[in-house]
Every structure is written in C-alpha cells, then in structure tokens.
Amino acid sequence: xxxxxxxxxxxxxxxxxxxxxxxxxxxxxxxxxxxxxxxxxxxxxxxxxxxxxxxxxxxxxxxxxxxxxxxxxxxxxxxxxxxxxxxxxxxxxxxxxxxxxxxxxxxxxxxxxxxxxxxxxxxxxxxxxxxxxxxxxxxxxxxxxxxxxxxxxxxxxxxxxxxxxxxxxxxxxxxxxxxxxxxxxxxxxxxxxxxxxxxxxxxxxxxxxxxxxxxxxxxxxxxxxxxxxxxxxxxxxxxx
Amino acid sequence: xxxxxxxxxxxxxxxxxxxxxxxxxxxxxxxxxxxxxxxxxxxxxxxxxxxxxxxxxxxxxxxxxxxxxxxxxxxxxxxxxxxxxxxxxxxxxxxxxxxxxxxxxxxxxxxxxxxxxxxxxxxxxxxxxxxxxxxxxxxxxxxxxxxxxxxxxxxxxxxxxxxxxxxxxxxxxxxxxxxxxxxxxxxxxxxxxxxxxxxxxxxxxxxxxxxxxxxxxxxxxxxxxx
Amino acid sequence: xxxxxxxxxxxxxxxxxxxxxxxxxxxxxxxxxxxxxxxxxxxxxxxxxxxxxxxxxxxxxxxxxxxxxxxxx
Numbered sequence: 001x002x003x004x005x006x007x008x009x010x011x012x013x014x015x016x017x018x019x020x021x022x023x024x025x026x027x028x029x030x031x032x033x034x035x036x037x038x039x040x041x042x043x044x045x046x047x048x049x050x051x052x053x054x055x056x057x058x059x060x061x062x063x064x065x066x067x068x069x070x071x072x073x074x075x076x077x078x079x080x081x082x083x084x085x086x087x088x089x090x091x092x093x094x095x096x097x098x099x100x101x102x103x104x105x106x107x108x109x110x111x112x113x114x115x116x117x118x119x120x121x122x123x124x125x126x127x128x129x130x131x132x133x134x135x136x137x138x139x140x141x142x143x144x145x146x147x148x149x150x151x152x153x154x155x156x157x158x159x160x161x162x163x164x165x166x167x168x169x170x171x172x173x174x175x176x177x178x179x180x181x182x183x184x185x186x187x188x189x190x191x192x193x194x195x196x197x198x199x200x201x202x203x204x205x206x207x208x209x210x211x212x213x214x215x216x217x218x219x220x221x222x223x224x225x226x227x228x229x230x231x232x233x234x235x236x237x238x239x240x
Numbered sequence: 241x242x243x244x245x246x247x248x249x250x251x252x253x254x255x256x257x258x259x260x261x262x263x264x265x266x267x268x269x270x271x272x273x274x275x276x277x278x279x280x281x282x283x284x285x286x287x288x289x290x291x292x293x294x295x296x297x298x299x300x301x302x303x304x305x306x307x308x309x310x311x312x313x314x315x316x317x318x319x320x321x322x323x324x325x326x327x328x329x330x331x332x333x334x335x336x337x338x339x340x341x342x343x344x345x346x347x348x349x350x351x352x353x354x355x356x357x358x359x360x361x362x363x364x365x366x367x368x369x370x371x372x373x374x375x376x377x378x379x380x381x382x383x384x385x386x387x388x389x390x391x392x393x394x395x396x397x398x399x400x401x402x403x404x405x406x407x408x409x410x411x412x413x414x415x416x417x418x419x420x421x422x423x424x425x426x427x428x429x430x431x432x433x434x435x436x437x438x439x440x441x442x443x444x445x446x447x448x449x450x451x452x453x454x455x456x457x458x459x460x461x462x463x464x465x466x
Numbered sequence: 467x468x469x470x471x472x473x474x475x476x477x478x479x480x481x482x483x484x485x486x487x488x489x490x491x492x493x494x495x496x497x498x499x500x501x502x503x504x505x506x507x508x509x510x511x512x513x514x515x516x517x518x519x520x521x522x523x524x525x526x527x528x529x530x531x532x533x534x535x536x537x538x539x
Contacts, residue, residue, distance in 0.1 A: 035475060035477070035480055036475070036477050036484060037475055037480045037483055037484060039484045040484055040487040043487055043488060043491055044487065047491075066459070066462050086494065086498065089494065090490065090491055090494050093487075093490045093494075094490060097483055097486050097487045097490070098483075098487065100483065101480060101483035101484075119415075120411075123408070123411035123412060126404075126407050126408045126411065129400075129404065130394070130395070130404055130407075130408055133395075133398035133400055133401070133404055134399075135399070139397060142462055142463070142465065143394055143397070143398075143463065145462070146394060146459045146462055146463060147394065147408070149455065149458075149459055150412070150452075150455050151412075153451055153452075153455050154415075154451075157415050157447065157448060157451055158414065158415045160444065160447075161414075161415035161416075161418045161419055161444055161448075162415070162418065164418075164422070164440065164441075164444060165418050165422060199495075206502060207502075210506065210509070214505075214509060217509060217512055217513065217516070220516055221516060224516065224520055224523070226515075226516055226520075
C-alpha cells in the first residue's frame with residue numbers, strides 16, 4: 001500500500017515549507033555581500049543537495065534490485081532518479097537566475113558546484129533513452145540498475161574533479177554560502193533543506209502510488225479478461 | 241593458471257588477433273583522429289597550439305576516436321553468440337570484462353602511439369612535453385578502457401546502440417578529461433613543460449580508474465545474466 | 467575572466483530575481499501536480515470502464531444461468 005501515510009507526509013511537507021519560507025523571508029538577515037539576491041540560495045542549494053542525495057538513493061535501490069531480483073526496488077530506483085532529474089531542472093534554472101543576479105550572466109563556469117551539477121544532470125538525463133532502448137523488461141530493469149549504480153559512483157568523483165579544476169584559478173565567490181553561516185541563516189537553511197527533502201519524499205511516494213494504482217488496474221483487467229486499454233503499453237517500470 | 245586467467249588470456253588474444261587480421265577498428269580510429277586535427281586547424285584558424293588549446297584539441301580528438309573503438313568492442317560477441325559461450329563456461333564472467341577492457345586499452349595505446357606524434361608534428365613547437373605526457377595518456381586510457389567497456393556492454397542489447405554508447409559515455413568521462421587536460425595543459429605550454437599540480441591530476445586519474453574498474457568488476461555479472 | 471561578484475543589486479531589482487527563482491519552483495511543482503492529476507483521471511476512467519464491464523458480465527451470467535442443468539434434466 002503506497003498511498004498509506006501520503007496524507008500525513010503531505011501535511012508535514014506543507015507545514016515545513018511554510019515554516020521555511022517564513023524563516024527565509026522574515027527571520028534570516030540580509031546578506032552583507034549579495035543583499036536580497038542571496039535569498040535564492042535557500043531554494044537553490046537545498047534543491048541541489050536533495051537532488052544529489054536522490055540520485056544516490058536511486059543507486060542504493062538499484063543495488064538492492066540487483067541483489068534481490070525484486071522488481072519493486074527497480075521501480076523505487078526509477079522514481080527516485082526521475083524525481084531527482086526533475087528537481088535537477090529546478091536546480092539549474094534557479095542557479096542560472098542566481099548567476100544572472102550575482103554575476104550578470106545567465107551561466108557561469110566559475111561556480112564548480114553548478115558545473116558539477118550540470119554534468120551529473122546530463123548523465124542522468126541519458127537514463128531515459130538508455131532505459132527505453134532496451135526492450136526486454138527484465139533486462140531493462142537489470143541494466144537500468146547497473147546504470148544507476150555506475151552513475152551513483154560517478155557523482156562524488158565528478159564533484160572532486162570539477163572542484164579541483166576551479167579552485168585555484170578562480171576564488172570561490174560563493175564560499176560564504178556553506179561555511180561560516182550565522183546562526184539565523186543556518187536555521188533558515190536547515191528548515192529549507194528539511195522542507196525540500198520532505199517534498200521529494202512526498203512526490204516520490206505520490207508517483208509510486210499512482211504507478212501502483214495503474215498496476216492494480218492491469219491486474220484487475222487481466223483477472224476479468226477484459227479487453228486491453230486504449231493507451232499503448234507503457235515502457236516505464238510498473239508497480240503491482 | 242586458474243580457469244579465469246586462462247579465459248582472460250584467451251579472449252584477449254582472440255580479440256587482438258582478430259583486430260590484427262581484419263584491421264577493423266584501429267586504422268579507422270587513427271584516420272579519424274588525424275582528420276579531426278585538420279578540422280581543428282581550420283575550425284580554430286591556428287597552425288600552432290600550446291597550453292590549454294593544445295591540451296583541449298588533443299583530448300577531445302582522442303576521446304571521440306576512442307568512442308569509435310568502444311562502439312565496436314562487442315560486435316563479435318553480439319554477432320557470433322560469444323555471450324552465450326561465456327555464460328555457459330564455468331569461469332568468472334568478469335574475465336570477459338577484464339579481457340575486453342584490456343583489449344580496448346591496447347587499442348588506445350596503439351592509437352596514441354601513432355596519433356600523438358602526428359599531433360606534435362602538426363601543432364607543437366617542441367616535443368619536450370611528450371615524455372611526461374605518456375604517464376597521463378596511460379592513466380587516462382585505463383579509465384577510458386574501464387568506462388568504455390562497461391558502457392559498451394550495457395548498450396550492446398539495446399536499439400540504437402551506436403547512439404546510446406557515446407551519449408551515456410560522454411558525461412561519465414568528463415572528470416577523466418578534466419584531469420587529463422588539467423595535467424596536459426602545463427606540459428604543452430609555450431615555454432616548456434610545467435608540472436603545475438601534475439601529481440594531483442595524476443592522483444585524480446588514478447582514483448577514477450580505480451573507481452570504474454571496481455564498479456565494472458562488481459556489476460558486470462548482472463549484465464551477462466540471461 | 468569574470469570579475470568578482472558585481473555589487474549587490476538594489477532591492478527592487480533583486481526582488482525580481484528572487485521572485486523569478488521561487489516562481490520557477492512553483493511552476494515546476496504545479497506542472498507536476500497537473501500531470502499527476504491527468505494520470506489519476508485516466509485511472510478513474512479505466513476503473514469506471516472495468517466496473518461497467520464486470521457488471522455487464524455479471525448480468526449476462528445471471529441471464530443465462532447454468533445451461534448444463536437444463537440439459538441434464
């Protein structure tokens with residue numbers, strides 16, 4: 001039962017989001033260097049952290065799938081990666097807006113975290129064409145898990161390499177963002193992080209519930225010997 | 241020798257012999273690389289390269305030539321049922337991964353043996369940086385071999401595998417290119433080879449190689465399951 | 467080489483960028499919800515069709531009950 005607890009989770013998410021937004025706009029002080037623009041940081045960075053953790057979680061589910069053969073883990077892996085890619089779009093868009101507001105350019109190569117994230121995003125974007133190019137369902141699930149594991153191992157390596165490439169040439173302008181945050185900012189940041197993390201979990205659960213419902217429908221249809229539905233058989237992994 | 245090592249040696253020998261006989265991949269890769277140099281000469285409108293530009297042209301070209309090799313890596317297995325043979329044999333299946341990666345490594349090294357001197361001829365003022373460049377090339381090739389073999393085997397059963405392989409491979413090798421180019425840039429500088437952060441970049445390359453060799457070793461079995 | 471971060475934007479201009487970022491987030495979220503809503507609609511429609519199908523079949527079974535009984539007698 002995937003839908004169980006979804007309501008509580010949603011309420012918790014909304015509450016934390018409201019709290020976080022209040023802290024960000026009414027409690028956290030104005031940044032001395034960047035002024036009001038710094039407020040984007042409370043949205044952009046938690047989205048990035050949660051997306052990256054989501055990719056790693058997808059890799060962990062993939063390992064569980066490979067070891068047990070239980071296709072449910074594959075569905076969890078797929079949805080985790082899918083949700084993190086969507087969050088990734090938000091990361092890149094908010095990052096770009098932040099760059100424009102701070103540097104005057106819609107993209108900067110000087111911010112290693114943003115660049116690393118772009119590379120990770122580009123990799124996981126290939127997850128879909130890769131998956132759907134394999135027709136055999138079992139094989140698709142297995143190979144997708146291998147992809148998720150490989151990509152998960154790649155994430156930290158990538159960040160290391162990009163960080164090294166930038167660190168000595170360009171001083172990190174946003175170095176203040178994580179180290180040395182005053183207490184009030186840290187509180188707002190942590191609340192935002194919690195809110196975004198809860199949002200991710202809620203949406204993943206929502207997606208899984210919808211998939212599960214579709215799966216039960218198929219099952220029912222089969223049991224009743226009813227004619228197949230109009231839509232083409234979906235390629236994305238099913239949950240039943 | 242243990243059965244696995246015999247299998248490894250056998251597969252590697254078969255691949256190298258086959259390539260020697262048919263010359264399917266290597267000449268194409270080398271020709272592609274040299275032609276790409278010409279394209280860069282005109283695309284950048286330069287006849288001499290140094291530093292970051294030289295490093296970039298060299299690594300981009302090597303990478304795309306490598307992709308050609310990667311695409312063809314499992315052709316024989318796919319067409320002649322080599323996968324079934326491995327599945328049935330009572331050996332550690334990762335022997336196939338090791339053998340293919342080793343074969344790809346050999347192809348890349350031979351490729352560079354031909355192509356890097358041509359690059360120096362075309363664009364470099366002096367060959368002084370080429371010696372230490374060998375270390376960078378070897379480490380980078382190891383990483384390319386590991387990742388390339390892994391991705392190639394993942395794509396072998398898919399439709400549009402020739403498109404999928406470079407698509408998935410390219411983002412994965414970005415850290416490798418960052419490190420390789422980072423190490424090569426000072427080596428190819430105008431005033432003579434420099435070693436700015438050379439050790440650091442080699443360490444990153446080594447780490448990359450280790451990670452992907454381990455990952456390949458760990459997951460390859462699952463790719464061969466029926 | 468880019469200069470270090472340009473001096474902080476005045477509040478009214480900065481406000482627009484901050485708002486833009488949060489709007490992007492909201493839009494993505496709402497689009498996702500809309501897609502989920504469409505999925506839910508489809509599931510509802512299929513369930514309705516299946517229910518009708520099952521009912522029709524149950525009714526048909528009732529209309530022609532155990533023909534074998536009639537023949538055996």
